Amino acid sequence: MRKLSTRRRHPLAGIVVLLLALGVVGGVYSAVRFQPASAAETASQNDVDAGRKLFLVGCASCHGKNASGIETKRGGNYGPSLIGVGAAAVDFQVGTGRMPMAQSAPQAPAKDPEYTAEETKQLAAYIATLGAGPAIPDDEYTDISGKTIEQIREGGEFFRTNCTACHNSVGAGGALPGGKYAPRLDGVSAKHIAEAMMTGPQQMPVFSDDVITPEDKSNIIAYIKQVQNQPNYGGMAGGGLGPVSEGLFTWLIGIGGLLIAAVWIGAHGARVKKK
Amino acid sequence: MSDELDQLTDAEPVKDPGLPAHQHRPTDVDPAQELRAERQITGMFTVASLLLVGFCVAYIVIDKDQTFLGWSAMNFTLGATLGGALLLMGVGIIQWAKKLMGDDEMVELRHPAASTAEERAATLEDLNAGINESGFGRRPLIRRSLFLSMSFLALPTVIMLRDMGPLPYGHKNTVWKKGMRVVNDVAGTPIKPSDLQVGQLVNAEPAIMYEKDKDGEAVLHGTELLQEKSKAAVIVVRMRPEAITPAKGRENWGIDGILCYSKICTHVGCPISLWEQQTHHLLCPCHQSTFDLADNGKVVFGPAHRPLPQLPLALDSEGYLIAVSDFPEVVGPSYPELARDQKRLDDKS
Secondary structure, three states: OHHHHHHHHOOOHHHHHHHHHHHHHHHHHHHHOOOOOHHHHHOOHHHHHHHHHHHHHHOHHHHOOOOOOEEOOOOOEEEOOOOOOHHHHHHHHHHOOOOOOOOOOOOOOOOOOOOOHHHHHHHHHHHHOOOOOOOOOOHHHHOOOOOOHHHHHHHHHHHHHHOHHHHOOOOOOEEOHHHOEEOOOOOOOHHHHHHHHHHOOOOOOEOOOOOOOHHHHHHHHHHHHHHHHOOEOOOOOHHHOOHHHHHHHHHHHHHHHHHHHHHHHHHOOOOEOOO | OHHHHHHHHHOOOOOOOOOOOOOEOHHHHOHHHHHHHHHHHHHHHHHHHHHHHHHHHHHHHOOOOOEEOOEEHHHHHHHHHHHHHHHHHHHHHHHHHHHOOOOOOOOOOOOOOOOOHHHHHHHHHHHHHHHHHHOOOOOHHHHHHHHHHHHHOHHHHHHHHHOOOOOOOOOOOOOOOOOOEEEEOOOOOEOOHHHOOOOEEEEEEEHHHHOEOOOOOEOOOHHHHHHHHHHHOEEEEEOOHHHOOOOOOOOOOOEOOEEEEEOEOOOOOOEOOEEEOOOOEEEOOOOOOEEEHHHOOEEEEOOOOOOOOEOOEEEOOOOOEEEOOOOOOOOOOOOOOHHHHHHHHHHHO
16 A cells, blocks of 8 residues: 555556546446347347448438438438437338438328338347437237237227327327328337337327336237227228318218209209190 | 370280290100109119118128128118118109109299288287286286296306306316326326436326225225316426426426426317427317427417416435426416416415
């Protein structure tokens, strides 16, 4: 101890202390920092490398070479930072064709995916290495085969509380200000619905696993599928858009058509000259 | 010359052309056509009867879970048979009227609608006799007391309508109070700040909605639960702290960008949770009132007249989100006495 104390004024002492401190801080940081998402661990290094190549070609022009986003002078961005968005966000955005965006618009619409499933997996693997974020959901979220009617009912309660404000009570979607909209939910895969809840794409809020648990999420998905697959007891659903559009159709097309038919019946009738 | 002029003024200036000659229909003159129309109409009525029998058969035979083109097979068949039968009956009646019923034009002259002078005089005489005999004119005390009782007939209606619901004032408090946990709606689970990510929305309720008393009964239930829920429902959102511009005195109402607002629109009270996480705007689906949750719930669009009330948040000893107090502002739709109620609320706190 004495030896150490006598050398504390040595010219190199400061450097030694600094190195020691850096080593301790770095060591502690690497020990306690978030582990990258599980998808990154299962993905091979080859996937990550291939994903990085795909990213540099197809995504970097908006999201930046390091995926840290490109900001505009006015404080917006061409593409947001992707650090920490996780594999789930990539799988949702690329898997539903929302990314890459075809043109600048209030909202990226879903379209046919540009990348194959394999390429999407590679991109997701690369983005997942950049920072901790939600992984691609597994069967815990998406397996709805064994759901009981009670679970579906509970999923419906969660859906009506958290989702119907934007997506309509049967998932028919709805309008938002400024040309934005909440999309329809029919035909969306269970995996993509779970990913949307976990990552909150575009204007959609996040519904994290801590608040809406994986089981709640799978119940919600089961409810959506149940609503969409049950027969239409009321006849044609008309898009399920609600009473305003249905009333408008009935009044204009239905009653209007009947009026035209009545006028036509009154105006027509064969006559003969013969007495 | 003048004789001719006199004749012209006596006569109608334009001659009444009368009705055009009646034109017959093919069924009026051709027996074969007539028979054909008769058969058509009878056929439609017969098929309608068969369809109605088919309705009964379908109701008994078809399984309710069977589907047809994605619709319920039973509902489809019931609708098709009943609708088809009614349609055929209607079309048959129209065909009958147009083809076979007599359609000769008729002229009916108009007559004055009033009764004769004698009849009117007699009626008035009877009425006056009645008034005299009842003494309605001669006994003002009875007459006035009758009018009084008739006007008092409105009182029970007013009292009963008044009692149908509480007036807004005096019910401005919600069940939120200091220390009450903010819990997830439906699940009833308490919320920690670490559960929430930036961009997260939680539809939440006060913990008392899910509390049970010592007998295991819910503290709030039935109508009371619904009434309290309709006032106390909140949304919890998390934004980047730097995006938030708190008003003076509201700097410590949130925790790391987590803010809590009333879920009830201040326009006419629709529940709102249509939140755009990137613009921080909350949109009411009923009339498009839009509130900026990063800017103290300020109205940025639509008919709402005052900001969305905010609930001050804190953390309890276990790290869960709790309310610091009840809403400092009156929640729910705005009403004429609002300013007075707000003053009472301010005086109390």
